[in-house]
Amino acid sequence: MTNLAKDEIIKRLQQAGIKPTTQRVMILDYLLRNLDHPSSEKIFQDLHSQDSVLSKATVYNTVNILLDKGLVAVLETGDEVAHYDVELHEHAHFQCHSCRKIWNVALPDMEVNNPSLPEGFISTGVQVLVKGYCVDCANSLQV
Numbered sequence: 001m002t003n004l005a006k007d008e009i010i011k012r013l014q015q016a017g018i019k020p021t022t023q024r025v026m027i028l029d030y031l032l033r034n035l036d037h038p039s040s041e042k043i044f045q046d047l048h049s050q051d052s053v054l055s056k057a058t059v060y061n062t063v064n065i066l067l068d069k070g071l072v073a074v075l076e077t078g079d080e081v082a083h084y085d086v087e088l089h090e091h092a093h094f095q096c097h098s099c100r101k102i103w104n105v106a107l108p109d110m111e112v113n114n115p116s117l118p119e120g121f122i123s124t125g126v127q128v129l130v131k132g133y134c135v136d137c138a139n140s141l142q143v
């Protein structure tokens with residue numbers, strides 16, 4: 001699932017009806033290689049060094065197109081920044097309080113498809129966010 005060949009990325013964009021410009025290919029490639037749910041700011045910072053022509057607006061617009069066409073999902077963690085996720089299968093997230101990084105983790109065993117909701121409510125999905133400390137931060141806390 002990582003390191004897709006460039007033509008596969010182009011194909012994926014075309015299948016979704018997105019014109020595969022160099023910068024769109026670069027941004028989707030970045031998202032497929034960086035599974036830590038980067039924000040558009042982070043994507044811009046990391047890619048700007050490779051392509052100085054790339055603007056924040058291009059990153060922002062591209063991510064919105066990818067979102068619109070269902071190639072990425074957005075993840076709200078309550079820190080007021082949208083994080084982007086190329087893993088579209090149902091999964092849970094773990095966010096470290098200290099370094100703020102986000103990992104994909106397996107969905108805990110729960111009644112995802114049948115949560116106990118009040119009568120008449122309709123569920124369209126479940127988002128699970130586990131918070132805590134990653135192993136690196138946990139180690140540095142226990143001095």
Ligand SMILES: [Zn+2]
Pocket residue numbers: 096097098099100101133134135136137138
């Ligand atoms: Zn951490």
Ligand SMILES: [Zn+2]
Pocket residue numbers: 037085087091092093103104
């Ligand atoms: Zn994820």
